[in-house]
Amino acid sequence: EAADFHGTLGVQVIKSALNANLEMKGFGFGFIAGSVTFCAMLPMRSIPFRVICLLGMNSDAYPRQSKSIGFDLMSKHPRKGDRSRRNDDRYLFLEAILSAREKLYISYVGQSHQDNKPIPPSVLASELMDYVEQGFEVTRGNILEHLLHRHRLQAFSPQYFRNHPTLRSFSEENYRVASALLQNCSEPSPFISAGLSEPEETWRKVELEDLCSFYLNPSKFLLNRRLGIYLEETTAIPEERESFDLFGLERYLLEERLLRRRLQGLDPGDELEVVKASGRLPSGVPGECLFEAMRAGVQRFVENLSPLIQIPAPEPLELDLEVRGFRLSGKMEGITAWGLVRYRYALLKPKDHLRAWIYHLALNSLRGTESPRSTVLAGLSEGKGKDREWVAYGYGLLEEAEDVLENLLRIYWNGLTKPLPFFPKSSWSYAEAVHKGKSSPEALGNALRVWESTEHVPGEDRDPYYQLCFRHKKPHDTDFEETSLNVFGPLLKCLVKR
Secondary structure, rough: OOOOOOOOOOOOHHHHHHHHHHOOOOOOOOOOOOOOOOOOOOOOOOOOOEEEOOOOEEEEOOOOOOOOOOHHHHHHHHOOOOOHHHHHHHHHHHHHHEEEEEEEEOOOOOOOOOOOEEOOHHHHHHHHHHHHHOOOOOOOHHHHHOOOOOOOOOOOOHHHHOOOOOOOOOOHHHHHHHHHHHHOOOOOOOOOOOOOOOOOOOHHHHEHHHHHHHHHHHHHHHHHHHOOOOOOOOOOOOOOOOOOOOOHHHHHHHHHHHHHHHHHOOOHHHHHHHHHHOOOOOOHHHHHHHHHHHHHHHHHHHHHHHHOOOEEEOOEEEEEEOOOOOOEEEEOOOEEOEEEEEEEEOOHHHHHHHHHHHHHHHHHOOOOOOOOOOOEEEEOOOOOOOOOOOOOOOOOOOOOHHHHHHHHHHHHHHHOOOOOOOOOOHHHHHHHHHHHOOOOHHHHHHHHHHHOOOOOOOOOOHOOHHHHHHHOOOOHOOOOOHHHHHHHHHHHHEEEEE
């Protein structure tokens, strides 16, 4: 325009002009030295601009938190007129809003990159949105729906290239990635697509413990027993720091050891020196206090359990059942005057109910024996330390036990050819909710909360056998509901809290 030139410019001329204007010519330009200024939110910088962008307005980033040193008496005993960084930041935020002439852009991280949970913005941004929502309105919908734009986690999300009203991208590289994602969006093929061959007839001879193992993890049983595939990692990672408490498996194993000694008529306190020498307890008085608390808990548990196991049977009950084409065999220990008594010094889980239920069905399917036909399952309720209370459940006489057992064996037979969509914890949550009268969608929501892992709590979806067999499908993508009710439905009808 300055040269009054009206011919055609070559692309090299355009590139040369852009390079001359965009290349860095040096440092030290200072504040407001170019077309776009990047700066921190500091006093005396709230000068009117056409566009003001406030980036990173996260809840933990702004207003900034003041961290005072231990001997700062002014921060411990503030007076009127003292500087407050938090109040200064609130004032700077207001100045920035007033300085924006045409556009005000505020961005923050609003969703977790780990589990997609919402994260609130800075309290100042929240207050601004509340004020806008209360003071302004639009003809259709809520005003925040027009002002608040939720971006996708990945820059190559296909939503940025679908003429979305608010999501746009001009990246050719991300466009190619998004196009590739859409071309390969078919579901992964199942690990066992057509099913395995029918198992040999020898598989119809089932050990009682094998049947329990199958229902504790049908996918694992199938891969281990029929295909010889083992996915467990056996490498133990040593602790990086000294523990001042016992958690998880270590605590459970130690408490089980103390429980066995107490049931044998021995004093669990005699184990203190042995356990201290093994290094499993924290050293010194904390370790002794922890051991004493565990010993007292075991003592309370035995006091409640003793009436049930005072008169045990002289020998385990031998089991050899013919159940409509299957032969079920095994040894049944724990038969007392009350019937079958099973216990575990821990929070009772669906796997404990499953094992007790299968043994109860076998006990009630026996013919020609005078053994009591009831089953008691004892354990602990939820909580920590002294809050864990004794809890016991009973299974009464069941006339149709053989029919229920046959159904479980039929499901077992089907699970030997293809992965069974049965996941004990999630299936228990679903069946229990249905048993209590909840609708199927509500029950499925309960199951999904147990199935899906969060940042702090691992779910059943972490199991490597489920991941391999179901290719990260969710329970409702399978015959999960029907299988769960077939297995746990009769159990819950028979279950009574004692």
